[in-house]
Amino acid sequence: MPSVAARPYDWPHGRDLVPATTALIVIDMQRDFCEPGGYVDAMGYDVGPAQALIPRIAALREAVRGFGGLVVYTREGHRPDLSDLTPQKRFRSRAAGAEIGSQGPLGRLLIRGEPGWDIVPALAPAPGEPVIDKPGFSAFYATDLDRILVARGTRHLVICGVTTDICVHSTLREAVDRGYEPLLVTDGCAATVEANHHAAIDTICTEGGIFGAVAESAAVIAALRG
Secondary structure (H helix, E strand, O other): OOOEOOEOOOEOOOOOOOHHHEEEEEEOOEHHHHOOOOHHHHOOOOOHHHHHHHHHHHHHHHHHHHHOOEEEEEEEOEOOOOOOOOHHHHHHHHHOOOOOOOEEOOEEOOEOOOHHHOEOHHHOOOOOOOEEEEOOOOOOOOOOHHHHHHHHOOOEEEEEEEOHHHHHHHHHHHHHHOOOEEEEEEEEEEOOOHHHHHHHHHHHHHHHOOOOEEEOHHHHHHHHHO
16 A cells, blocks of 8 residues: 655655545635635735645545545634634634624625635535534534544544644644644645745654654645555
8 A cells, every 4th residue: 555755754654554544634625715705815815825725635635535535624613693702713803804703795704604614616525525613723623523533443634725824733733642643735735824834834844743744735646546
C-alpha cells in the first residue's frame, strides 16, 4: 500500500496507508467563506484564494473516494437565536466588520440554515458522507467527529479547507492530541492573510513534524491512485 511523499517525513510514518484507516476532512468550504457576499467578504478579505481551492479539493475528494477512504465535511455556524455564540466571539466578529448573525447578501452571517452557511455546490457531499456542524474553530469541539472516526477505526486524516491558520490548524492540533496522524494538503487550504498560511504550514513541520506532515495535492492523489 502507498505512502505520500511529504515533509518532514513520508506520511503516514512507519506504516502503509489503507482505506479503512483514512479520512479526508474538508474544513468549512462554505459559501460564507468562499463567495462574494459572505462572511469573509464582509470582513474585507479576498475570497479568491478560497475559490481557487475548489477544483483541487474536488480532485482530491475523488481520489479518496476511489481509494475507499471516508470523506467528512465541516460547517461552522451558530443557532439562529445565537444561544451558542460566546460574547467574545461575537465581539471579535463585530470588531472585524462582520458581526455573526448580522444580515448579508447570503443571509445572516454564519447562521445555520442560511444560504451562506451551506457548502459550496461544487463540493456538495454525496449521500452517506458525514457533515459535522460546529460552533467553534476545531472540528472536534462540541461535535461528534471523534465518535464517527473512532467507530470506523480511522487514524490517518488528510486535511484541507479554510482557513489554514484558524479552523484548519485548530482541527489539526486537536487531532494530534487525540492520537490521529494528520497530513495537511498545502495547496488545498488557504488563509485570509497569505503570510499566515505559510507560517501555519511551517509550524506543522517544526520539531520533526510536531503537528504531522504536509504535502501538495498532486502527491496525495498519486499515492492514493498507486
